[in-house]
Amino acid sequence: MTERTLVQAVNRGLFEAMQADPDVILLGEDIGVNGGVFRATEGLAQQFGEDRVLDTPLSETGIVGTAIGMALYGLKPVAEIQFLDFIYPAFDQIVSELAKFRYRSGGQYPCHVVIRTPYGGGIKGGLYHSQSSEAYFAHTPGLKVVVPSTPADAKGLLLSAIHDEDPVIFLEPKRIYRSVTGEVPDGDHRVPFGAARVVREGTDVSLFAYGAMVPPTTEAAEALAGDGISAEVLDLRTLVPLDEDAIVASVEKTGRAVVVHEAPRTCGFGAEVAALLAERAFYSLKAPIARVTGFDTPFPYALENVYLPDAPRIAHAARSTVRSG
Amino acid sequence: MSTAATPPKVPTGSSGDQFPTDRLAAAYRTMLVARATDERCLSLQRQGRIGFYVPLSGQEAAQVGSAVALESADWVFPAYRELAVALVRGVPLGAILDQLFANGRDRTKGRQMPNHFGFRDQNFVVASSPIGTQITQAVGAAMAARRRRDPIATIAYFGDGATSSNDFHAGLNFAGVYRTPTIFFCQNNGWAISLPRERQTRSPTLAEKAASYGFPGVVVDGNDLEAVYAAVRDARARAVAGEGPTLIEAQVYRFGAHSTSDDPRRYRSDAQVEAARKRDPVHLLKDRLVAAGLLDDARDAQWWEEARAEVARAVESAEGAPPVDPMSFLDDVFAEPTPRLRAERSALEGLVRDGLLKP
Ligand SMILES: Cc1ncc(C[n+]2csc(CCOP(=O)(O)OP(=O)(O)O)c2C)c(N)n1
Ligand SMILES: [Mg+2]
Numbered sequence: 001m002t003e004r005t006l007v008q009a010v011n012r013g014l015f016e017a018m019q020a021d022p023d024v025i026l027l028g029e030d031i032g033v034n035g036g037v038f039r040a041t042e043g044l045a046q047q048f049g050e051d052r053v054l055d056t057p058l059s060e061t062g063i064v065g066t067a068i069g070m071a072l073y074g075l076k077p078v079a080e081i082q083f084l085d086f087i088y089p090a091f092d093q094i095v096s097e098l099a100k101f102r103y104r105s106g107g108q109y110p111c112h113v114v115i116r117t118p119y120g121g122g123i124k125g126g127l128y129h130s131q132s133s134e135a136y137f138a139h140t141p142g143l144k145v146v147v148p149s150t151p152a153d154a155k156g157l158l159l160s161a162i163h164d165e166d167p168v169i170f171l172e173p174k175r176i177y178r179s180v181t182g183e184v185p186d187g188d189h190r191v192p193f194g195a196a197r198v199v200r201e202g203t204d205v206s207l208f209a210y211g212a213m214v215p216p217t218t219e220a221a222e223a224l225a226g227d228g229i230s231a232e233v234l235d236l237r238t239l240v241p242l243d244e245d246a247i248v249a250s251v252e253k254t255g256r257a258v259v260v261h262e263a264p265r266t267c268g269f270g271a272e273v274a275a276l277l278a279e280r281a282f283y284s285l286k287a288p289i290a291r292v293t294g295f296d297t298p299f300p301y302a303l304e305n306v307y308l309p310d311a312p313r314i315a316h317a318a319r320s321t322v323r324s325g
Numbered sequence: 326m327s328t329a330a331t332p333p334k335v336p337t338g339s340s341g342d343q344f345p346t347d348r349l350a351a352a353y354r355t356m357l358v359a360r361a362t363d364e365r366c367l368s369l370q371r372q373g374r375i376g377f378y379v380p381l382s383g384q385e386a387a388q389v390g391s392a393v394a395l396e397s398a399d400w401v402f403p404a405y406r407e408l409a410v411a412l413v414r415g416v417p418l419g420a421i422l423d424q425l426f427a428n429g430r431d432r433t434k435g436r437q438m439p440n441h442f443g444f445r446d447q448n449f450v451v452a453s454s455p456i457g458t459q460i461t462q463a464v465g466a467a468m469a470a471r472r473r474r475d476p477i478a479t480i481a482y483f484g485d486g487a488t489s490s491n492d493f494h495a496g497l498n499f500a501g502v503y504r505t506p507t508i509f510f511c512q513n514n515g516w517a518i519s520l521p522r523e524r525q526t527r528s529p530t531l532a533e534k535a536a537s538y539g540f541p542g543v544v545v546d547g548n549d550l551e552a553v554y555a556a557v558r559d560a561r562a563r564a565v566a567g568e569g570p571t572l573i574e575a576q577v578y579r580f581g582a583h584s585t586s587d588d589p590r591r592y593r594s595d596a597q598v599e600a601a602r603k604r605d606p607v608h609l610l611k612d613r614l615v616a617a618g619l620l621d622d623a624r625d626a627q628w629w630e631e632a633r634a635e636v637a638r639a640v641e642s643a644e645g646a647p648p649v650d651p652m653s654f655l656d657d658v659f660a661e662p663t664p665r666l667r668a669e670r671s672a673l674e675g676l677v678r679d680g681l682l683k684p
Binding site for chain 1: 400402431432433434436437441443444445450451453454455458460461462463464465466467468469470472473479491492494495496498499502503656657658659660663664665
């Protein structure tokens, strides 16, 4: 175990994966000499050479398109998109190509690319350095969507992503890159996909969150405990595959559900969780499901604290569900 | 895989490779099979026996000439019109017809529209519909081959329309920066559906775009099998020698419709097509073979008959093959199905069991 920040855990995961397997190769903008704008790849070019940590031209479709070609050929490329907000030039390669290679070839051409990218608000990034557009990718068959919230998970899920056989969109909560530290297991310690993490057990209400929303959701649960409300917090960890059984089991126990994400509400991932509960846990529900989300606006610069869900808002939504039934 | 610190070298010149005379007849016969497949499939589509078809008539010499110039370890990244390339790679005609009929033997399991072929055994990467996307992928595979020290080239096939796509720019740009062993093979057939070549770019040729990416571009008469072959051999020699990519513009003409969904009379005159047909690549190669004493009219008629018979056999076999398994569309989304996909499969099986769905 070593104490690391979340971004250091990402760096460590990349380091260990590259050390273990010469086929692991990184590509992206400013990731070499500069170590990435968030320093996630710090030291890796120096350690493994510029042939394995490729500083690419400024073209996201070029990064993902060439990563696909590398993966088809048998390498294990890990591409970095500098901000999730800039992934859209590569959207065609991701949605039309990466996600569909295995399928459209009848299984002949698996295409295992990991795309790492910092996402989310709270760093004064305005419209174009704050987005949380995980739902686009979760909506695309063929992509796995992973969102760690702790340093240990950042490394463990990243190692699982690199050892997976399918394309993975790996969303790194940049707001807590450095604000969260924790013990990270050394060595090849992988966290499996599709297994939610119980952050805190509770009996009155279930709070579902992922990524950067896990800390404020946990804080909300602590505040609720002060009011005598026992809140359970589940960190979903992977949106695809989703640990549906854990979500349903939690609500069967508590009877109440609050889903938290910073993405806009309409068609956000919370809608999927709410629909799942309506389908599979309807008779356990004692109160309407609540969603605490970003707004259906672009992400505002000056008012990001107004936009982003926080602990008081999450606690308030939970209290309302407890009061209503 | 380091970036080019110095300007790329100019082409070292010709590989000197001429089309092997002993393969001319086989190349011609492959072109006849491709042409005969076009004839037959257009009528199969009109009869409703296959859903769609993309003809390649007019592009046979460009496709066969380029494909013969490759080695079997090279990787082909095709678009949807590269049926004759697949034949040269050694894909059995039967496997191609299986894909066109989307039957239970289709290597791609009936997942895609006709002509979106993929044959891993022949390093013929599965095509998709979005224009241009294979170009960056071919560059990435070339980067990987370099890393593995495999002495191969990758080749991206695309049309004149694709030179306006994002991935054309990104792909050629990456290839120039990393000096990848990639051949960009553009079949400029004059049209992107209804848009003439002049509407894609003000650039006088497509080939000269290569200059701005720092590597050579060449124009070649795509109706001349041997000229195409020589150009691709040169490009391939440069690629495996570490001298970087080449853009080849093979100038051809699309004789038929864009696809069976297209009516070219809406945007071009029959006279223009007739003029282009005067340089039919099949006829040009026939003349060449006759002049070389390798062919006469009687033997030509016989080869045509054999080509049509081969197509007929493949059609009959493909049409008689069992259909795709109705549950198979749920496979291959991931290596292992997610819990959600497993649930969807059992829900579908339930519908079938209850007689609500007849697959
Ligand atoms: C990104 C994208 N836009 C539009 C289309 C529809 N479309 C299919 S083929 C085609 C023209 C392509 O022309 P060209 O690249 O010259 O290839 P050709 O069909 O002539 O072989 C178009 C517009 C598409 N498949 N993909
Ligand atoms: Mg064209």
